[in-house]
Amino acid sequence: MTDLVPTREHEELATSVRQLLQKGKSPEDTWFALCDQIGAAALTIPEEHGGAGFTLAETYVVLEELGYALTPSPLLSTVVASRSLAAEPREGAPATEATDSRSLGTESREGAPATEATSESLAAQLLPRIAEGTTATLATGDVTWNGALSGTATPVLHADVAEFLLVAAKHDDGVGLFSVDPEAMGLTRTPLAGMDPTLSFATLDFTDVDADPISMDATEALAAAHRVGMLATAALQVGCAQRGLDMTVAYAKEREQFGRPIGSFQALKHRMADMLVKVQMSRSGAWAAVQAHVHGTPNADRLAAAAASYCSEAALHVASETIQLHGGIAITWEHDAHLVLKRAQSLSRLYGAPHEQRAALIP
Template sequence: MTDLAPTREHAELAASVRNLLERRSDSQAVRRAIEQPAGFDPELWATLCDQIGVAALAIPEERGGAGFSLVETYVVLEELGRALTPSPLLASVVACAALLHPRSSSLSKGPDPLERIAAGTVATLAWSGVTGPADAAVGVTWSDGALTGSVSPVLHGDTAEILLVVGQHDEGLGLFSVDPAATGLTRTRVPGMDPTLTFAHIELDNVKAETITLDASELLATVHRVGTLATAALQVGCAQRGLDMTVDYTKQREQFGRPIGSFQALKHRMADLLVQVQMSRSAAWAAVQAAVEGAANAERLAAAAGSYCAEAAMAVAAETVQLHGGIAITWEHDAHLVLKRAQALNQLFGLPHQQRAALIP
């Protein structure tokens, strides 16, 4: 692996994203974005795509992208996680991983979807593996060029302009492209615990679909690994936000005439949180590097990172609420957003115990 630690270029990319989010995605802006019809701020998303190119980072230049890798996308996702910014980037990254796989064939109709994604068009993958293990049962079947069945929940499934669907057929699993305006397709937003993540229920009734590949097993394993790493980046950022908030609060909150952060017992608890955040970041970074380099242990490192980052984010979020006290359960404070984000991300791409099961030979 070439970059055992983030390079100066990675730090500069992170700083650029962080500076933008500090101006455009503070606590009040996040709450306004939640109320948007799309579930995120389209103007901020356009700025992220136009000025920084976040959606194009992992797409090759010949397909309209910036020609970087999943590493740079990880850097951006961690900053989005730290700011708790509602964003369709996770959904688009997963869809890109499917379209970039060698098994995927180019679509015959319309412009290259990767060019559209690079420009900021929202894409998503309707597959049960997004909210479960890679071998989760598929509830959609493909026959005679059409898809029938349902899948839920789907990230940004109600608003995505590029819709990919995994379907079962006689020979296995296939990947298909569906026109979001197709006859027989119903997309319904479903409520979730985390208001900063948007999900939908998708129903398909004999919906015409264009085949991308009829042999998607290897493709879906890769997509699941990429999704696990992208989610881990958001979890690391979420945990960092919880730690930062807690440290700042304990410096200000006084009890018995002194800041509660000066009490040794609380110092130890926050030191434990720091260890979990740093170990999460190290595990995720190593796994992303292994995936980009095609290392033999990439799958195992991804599973380890997925398991550890999920549990660390949950633990940090719980301590964030506990150490803030009563103010943490008020709507006005951001602690509940940290907790809800950690809980929601924990459900994506397999629960921690399912990730650990993948480590067993």
Template sequence: MHFGLSPEQQELAGTVRKVLARSADSMAVRAATESATGFDAALWETLCEQVGVAALAIPEEYDGFGATFFETSVVLEELGKALAPVPLLSSVVTAEALLGSGDAAVCGELLPQIAAGTVATLAWAGVTGAADAPIGVRAEGDALTGTVQAVLDGDNAELIVVAALDGDAPALFVVAPDAVRIEQVPAMDTTLRFATLTFEGAPARRIAGDGSAALARAHRAGTAAVAALQVGGAQRALDMTVGYSLERVQFGRLIGSFQALKHRMADMLVEVETSRSISWAASYAVATDADDADVLTASAASACGDAFMHVAGEAVQLHGGIAITWEHDISWVFKRAQALNQLFGLPHQHRALLPL
């Protein structure tokens, strides 16, 4: 691919950026995380209805926009930069799992709902772990039994797709939220929402197709999506640090004039730009189902995860003592780096998948 956004993609990013600047400033984000749902329902509705963020990668025959996963990653990078508490990641992963199942009837029923903004989640340990994460739910006929911990947006989901063992093979099932015992789980990063879902003979409908292929597709897309969020978060950390260095005075000089700090911020910039390049490469590979998509997504997860962690840590150091306070936004960026690092496998797990 050409490593640059097309005019249409630039316009998409700019539109999302304008919406977030208007509706997802620091006070709005904090208010949303302290609400009963933990996310900004009004912002989510605006993004879905006016921009169509949930419909971008969904094919037109399922009421989507028929764009690609790459356009979704463009949006995710902007959401990551704003720390916007909206459930796009969980809905994207669920949609990819449904598309990977190959069940046209179920896709025709459920994907239009996701495209319209219905909050969906995939209850599977692989969302917070590696692709080979054990499945803790078992199907017994049309009923599910077991527990899935740390389900992304599990307590707000209107549509729940569950990975369960049907015999010895993984399969996907649709379960109504009111048939599940749901317990919200406190998270260090309050801009992300998690819940424990317990199934006690919950009635379920099996989705036809290959469950293993569906989960592999969902994990690959989720890995690339998290990398895009990490790039946006790292850019936020860099921007805040540079801005602070041009305001903070020490020893009668702006701290941004000190050569040692200039070097550290230059290193942060290199990490952000390098991460963006590999994130774009991974998202494009996922969008085009390229032969090297698995290698590129593993590379992106490794590089972007480590880069965001380091850039966020540097941002805390360069902000000084105020950075560890709840009131300062850079602490939220640091928490987001820690939280995203736990999704879809740790960086070292992805590095182990790369060819020598």
């Protein structure tokens, strides 16, 4: 049975995260507190690998609060990386089913090569590190494997600060997943300047870089990680849009023109009502898609693409209206309105533009 709306436990989790973020700590201290006090990085990781054994729904709640606070955080990239290593627990599924050998890498078979047979243990070593708060990211791009990694992946979210890297690379038999030491010889990490100062990116250049194979057939794992990335990004977009709406409504009540608050003007009321509709529909669509993912419904992929498309465009619309309705102050460094716009623009490109997501809905 799906949760049509967040439960009381979800609301309590959101309140805890909100209170933590209001303390105004540095990004590093905030990340440590999220992992230590909330267990944010461990939520979707199975208990047998040091995690909390929850589902993406709980992580969605945390991410929406991070989106609202415009918090610099590696949670998005870390959640996607962990999903490429292990399946999430499913309602009604035993732990052994939720974390079988296929979900952790390639299946162990009698006579399998040593690297393949040990891929499960490698993933099992990495997952507890993520659960403890070690930052990770998944890099995809024009990278090939022929005993070593060569090629380029760009832009890669938080690749400049990640403590270990997972890299998808093509080989003669398909696509594999590999673990790479960020300090490995032949690897160059070049930070990239982005619109949003709260998100960091880097280009990864590989020149015969040694890597540990996790799975030589990672197609399904990477597809699942991509879906999780879309849904996690949607959560950040919903939070960002809510922040823009709240900020605009509060300003419209305070700013006066012609002797009355601008929020009393009918034309502006209509625009803010449209913003509210965008936010509410985004939240409903994203939550429905997350629940479909958690419970493995047949239309989970389509709902994820629909949510990704709608939430991206809604966040962009709300951010644009936030700037417009704040007037000149919105484009100054002193006001946070510009951060809403920059966050919405950056998030809209992470896992495909809205029109690309809609194209995926065409049979």
